[in-house]
Amino acid sequence: MEKNSKKERLIQAAIKLFAKQGYHNTTVAEIADEAGVAKGTVYWYFDSKEQLFWGIIVSGIELLNEKLLREAQISNKTAIEKLETIIRLHLDFFKESKNIVKMIQDSSVTPDKHFNKKIHKLRKESIDNLSKIIKEGQEGDEFVINIESEELANFILGSIGGSYNPSVYKLEDVEETTDLILKIMLSGIKA
Amino acid sequence: MEKNSKKERLIQAAIKLFAKQGYHNTTVAEIADEAGVAKGTVYWYFDSKEQLFWGIIVSGIELLNEKLLREAQISNKTAIEKLETIIRLHLDFFKESKNIVKMIQDSSVTPDKHFNKKIHKLRKESIDNLSKIIKEGQEGDEFVINIESEELANFILGSIGGSYNPSVYKLEDVEETTDLILKIMLSGIKA
Amino acid sequence: MEKNSKKERLIQAAIKLFAKQGYHNTTVAEIADEAGVAKGTVYWYFDSKEQLFWGIIVSGIELLNEKLLREAQISNKTAIEKLETIIRLHLDFFKESKNIVKMIQDSSVTPDKHFNKKIHKLRKESIDNLSKIIKEGQEGDEFVINIESEELANFILGSIGGSYNPSVYKLEDVEETTDLILKIMLSGIKA
């Protein structure tokens, strides 16, 4: 697909507007306008407004997941190194795709049977992936063993996402923020 | 006001439906129906659908904040004990008011100038409160000192909220989950 | 009826608000509020909002018509004197009851079968009354005879009302304005 194809322009317009205004406060007309095409054209490329919205989210998450999976499989890394990579990839994603991240945060509001399953599956994939790394780490004596790996994976992923607060982290320096989170994660805050 | 006043029934119906379906997928007619009153009655008690939605959210957060503040002021507690209380109060809130929590998660989608300011203020109150406790803890040699207290407060609050995932924690035993989070928070996950 | 009975207060409130805002932009709640009574009370004294509106108009016009009729019957007056009185009584009415006058101007917008008949009858009474005076004047050689009396009556009444434009006439001095209209009416504007 060319960089400036109408389809691509529509996707970019949709990301921009959905992120700024939310799903329900963005009209198909606005998206078409922003992309510089007619309203009807949207329906040549996408089945519906919902499919356009969810399609963006799903491909965003898939992209992130692919990267996460790839890193996890590099076997000459320690579990801690892998965890560090996971944190960094998330922050990179937050930084590079902050509009899509905003859409994801909002997406729970527009329930859609078909896509909800997909999202759940992707979330589970993420957790499973991290869970496996943690288990490796526990077996390799890198991580504490008295916490169930899945519970821990959930906590970690939640911490990364939940603590992402654009008004606090500016995310100008991803490396630095990665280090901070990793340090807390590993050693805790007790003096 | 009696427990079963129409106003109270409307609020309960609104909480239930807003949580299940989100703001935009819930109609005023549905709320009235669920409460067993006429559509117009909603407007006798509330100025608008928005005000009904935000009113619930604001009073929910205010209730939590009040409890948090009260606990923070009990001076014969160590900072760690206070942190433990904060985690537990949040988990209690997640458990008891899970529908309101869902509404809060969704609330970024329905921007409203008036209420957004209020929400921001409440969030800041929360962070400030925890921030103060952390500073106490740092001064009293309970917490590490090489992390800025506000940054840490943001991370902790984000972790608590972000890790709340109904499909993982069942929150049947709040005490247990509180201990888990507190332990990770304090000592980290490194073996 | 006492000066401050609730009924009277309601009527005064209605006149004030209907004149300022028009029929459709005035709510029964506002009227009750302005009168300092409960909304339900309006319906004890009046059958409906419409009846309240039209009742005021009809009694306003009836009051004017009665005065007009009385003057017309004073037989030792010339037709010109009677015409002068009619003009003056109208201007007095415009001045004293300007809110009711405004309501009358608006009243064509709220058609009501029952009251429309009444209004038509009152308008006809007015025209007939003046028409008779003109005929007297024509017979007594006071007025030109080559114009049909009813046509003339219509023109005169229309002129008085139509030329009443609060932003032009201040109606501070009714006598003066009466003289002006009468002079034009009698002698025309030709040099």
Add this chain to the structure above:
Amino acid sequence: MEKNSKKERLIQAAIKLFAKQGYHNTTVAEIADEAGVAKGTVYWYFDSKEQLFWGIIVSGIELLNEKLLREAQISNKTAIEKLETIIRLHLDFFKESKNIVKMIQDSSVTPDKHFNKKIHKLRKESIDNLSKIIKEGQEGDEFVINIESEELANFILGSIGGSYNPSVYKLEDVEETTDLILKIMLSGIKA
């Protein structure tokens, strides 16, 4: 735009219904129905019900004013001839656009900040135009000089409009009615 475009049909339907029933007693649904289009179509062509209503009124008055102005500028006419033309143009307008005239009479009921200014400006234009003609006439010794020209202009315009009463003038013969009004205006009704 064709004569039978949906926009034109909507305007005609609106004029018919607004004139018959008034602004507040006419629904957008009725207008769409009368025009044979869907309800939503009204909003494709017009911003709101108000804008549709006022748009019709404003363009009606503008059309009349343009004609009036054009006539006033024909310089080889006497002031009396110009006055005669003004009366005739008004009666023509009353005859041809009687529905719009009815809308104008009703228009004070639907106050609208934006349009009220416009209407006031148009009314002032009308008065100023006639006022200038009268002044010419006074200077040229055609009209009496002891009445202020603007006061007179207001009276004349008011008389024309006020005396327009469909149940008296049938306006079948505009020329004849013009003559009648002009004669009264010029020479008065005194024998």
Add this chain to the structure above:
DNA sequence: CATGAATGAGACTTCATTCAT
């Protein structure tokens, strides 16, 4: 007499989607 909570019909308006061109 008086109240005001409650009703529900109905108004205006929005907007995703379609389809003839």
Add this chain to the structure above:
DNA sequence: CATGAATGAAGTCTCATTCAT
């Protein structure tokens, strides 16, 4: 491929009126 006029279902909100207290 692309357009944009047209649709109509659905949503929020108003308000005259009623009635139990």
